[in-house]
Amino acid sequence: MLYEYRKMTPEEREQVLRQRRERGYPLHAPPHPVREAGRYLLTAANFEHAPIMAAPDRRIDLEARLLETMVAFQVEVYGWVILPNHYHFLAGALSLDDVSAALKQLHGSTSHEWNLADHETGMRKVWYKFSDRMMRNDAHFYCALNYIHYNPVKHRYVDDPYAWLWTSLHNYAEAEGYGRAWLREKWKAYPPGDFGKGWDDND
Numbered sequence: 001m002l003y004e005y006r007k008m009t010p011e012e013r014e015q016v017l018r019q020r021r022e023r024g025y026p027l028h029a030p031p032h033p034v035r036e037a038g039r040y041l042l043t044a045a046n047f048e049h050a051p052i053m054a055a056p057d058r059r060i061d062l063e064a065r066l067l068e069t070m071v072a073f074q075v076e077v078y079g080w081v082i083l084p085n086h087y088h089f090l091a092g093a094l095s096l097d098d099v100s101a102a103l104k105q106l107h108g109s110t111s112h113e114w115n116l117a118d119h120e121t122g123m124r125k126v127w128y129k130f131s132d133r134m135m136r137n138d139a140h141f142y143c144a145l146n147y148i149h150y151n152p153v154k155h156r157y158v159d160d161p162y163a164w165l166w167t168s169l170h171n172y173a174e175a176e177g178y179g180r181a182w183l184r185e186k187w188k189a190y191p192p193g194d195f196g197k198g199w200d201d202n203d
Contacts, residue, residue: 040090
């Protein structure tokens, strides 16, 4: 939203801000209107979409730490993908507050360590605030899972989703009870298409 806002005319910006005021949303940050127990699609990006995770070892680091941190905060992770400048994951939690606390710890520690490693100990901001969408049913959930697994292709990093290493796609492909046939079945039943388009118009 931050990046879209910058491209808007003054009239369009005022309309967006008016709608946010009416809904009680923060004016310049992603809203979190739903916080109860459930399954959520979470997205976090490097500030200004800078490719701070361009190096493979940094994506390995974030992937491991994301999973470890969520376990520590009793958040179940169903799927994920780590890209050079953002990541998505599907989580189940008793409250969105638990996920928020976990991300605050994860982003705080990685910001400090990566800025030291990159000799950016001044004013560099590593992360922008996370956004979330609660899964409404199983169809919504599997559509989101497919969206996550297809994301590296969508952003043109690879032509084949299996060619991207930092994703839960490989875990599903190799896990007993799932496998590539299961993934193909879910892809055919719940293709991501224009994921999310129009779903939140009335939120």
